[in-house]
Amino acid sequence: MSELLVTEDLRKTFGGIHAVDGLDMAVEDGELVGLIGPNGSGKTTTLNLVTGFLSPTAGRVVFDGEDVTGRKPYEVSTRGIGRTFQISKPFGRMTVFENLLVPNVSYGVREREERVWQVLEELDLAQVAENRADALSGGQKKLLELARVLMLDPKLVLLDEPAAGVNPALMDEIIADIKRINDRGTAFLVVEHDMSVIKELCERVVVMNAGRCVSTGTFAEIRADERVREAYLGGA
Numbered sequence: 154m155s156e157l158l159v160t161e162d163l164r165k166t167f168g169g170i171h172a173v174d175g176l177d178m179a180v181e182d183g184e185l186v187g188l189i190g191p192n193g194s195g196k197t198t199t200l201n202l203v204t205g206f207l208s209p210t211a212g213r214v215v216f217d218g219e220d221v222t223g224r225k226p227y228e229v230s231t232r233g234i235g236r237t238f239q240i241s242k243p244f245g246r247m248t249v250f251e252n253l254l255v256p257n258v259s260y261g262v263r264e265r266e267e268r269v270w271q272v273l274e275e276l277d278l279a280q281v282a283e284n285r286a287d288a289l290s291g292g293q294k295k296l297l298e299l300a301r302v303l304m305l306d307p308k309l310v311l312l313d314e315p316a317a318g319v320n321p322a323l324m325d326e327i328i329a330d331i332k333r334i335n336d337r338g339t340a341f342l343v344v345e346h347d348m349s350v351i352k353e354l355c356e357r358v359v360v361m362n363a364g365r366c367v368s369t370g371t372f373a374e375i376r377a378d379e380r381v382r383e384a385y386l387g388g389a
């Protein structure tokens with residue numbers, strides 16, 4: 154395995170707040186990694202730094218052997234990083250099908266439509282293809298976001314709280330979808346507060362506290378780590 158994504162001493166300050174404060178972490182090719190930590194520990198900021206939605210104050214982001222620090226979001230996505238948002242943002246007045254035609258993929262019109270149907274079937278959304286996106290349930294909106302990301306054939310997908318607002322039955326389906334897509338070689342970095350989802354899904358977990366990585370390992374390993382307990386209890 155080789156390193157697909159690396160952050161080196163990554164930092165982001167907002168005024169006096171050190172949101173990301175010297176983060177060193179990596180995702181290997183094809184890995185399925187969880188990113189956890191208390192509220193405000195810098196998880197979403199990290200995703201924004203990796204995807205170019207924010208520019209770091211210092212440090213580097215290396216993706217697939219290339220320094221992508223400070224690149225624009227579209228430059229990062231064309232290199233193979235897809236992401237979803239903590240709050241889903243589909244184009245509400247467009248249909249599910251139309252939402253999937255939006256990403257700027259390199260195929261022609263016909264291939265693009267074929268690819269849309271493939272992705273819709275893969276995620277069991279074909280039956281709602283003609284529905285307006287704002288009529289979907291919370292969980293289906295999350296699936297639609299994942300579908301949009303898959304249109305770009307990413308090497309790495311960053312998910313910000315895929316389980317938030319999703320009913321447990323649909324979450325089981327989403328977990329199965331992520332595992333299946335991962336089996337075909339797509340790496341994932343999943344930010345999530347629901348530990349049952351992290352336990353079920355992730356081969357390895359990275360734990361952040363106050364903008365840094367404080368522990369990494371399997372779910373069992375990090376759960377047994379004193380530094381992780383301290384982080385969640387707000388201790389030093």
Ligand SMILES: Nc1ncnc2c1ncn2[C@@H]1O[C@H](COP(=O)(O)OP(=O)(O)OP(=O)(O)O)[C@@H](O)[C@H]1O
Pocket residue numbers: 167170171172190191192193194195196197198199239
């Ligand atoms: N645009 C911003 N301007 C100012 N402060 C910000 C901004 N974005 C994030 N922060 C601050 O940076 C810190 C890290 O926030 P971030 O959203 O990355 O945390 P998080 O780990 O994703 O939390 P949660 O689990 O609640 O989603 C917090 O103190 C937050 O208030």
Ligand SMILES: [Mg+2]
Pocket residue numbers: 196197198239
């Ligand atoms: Mg967040």
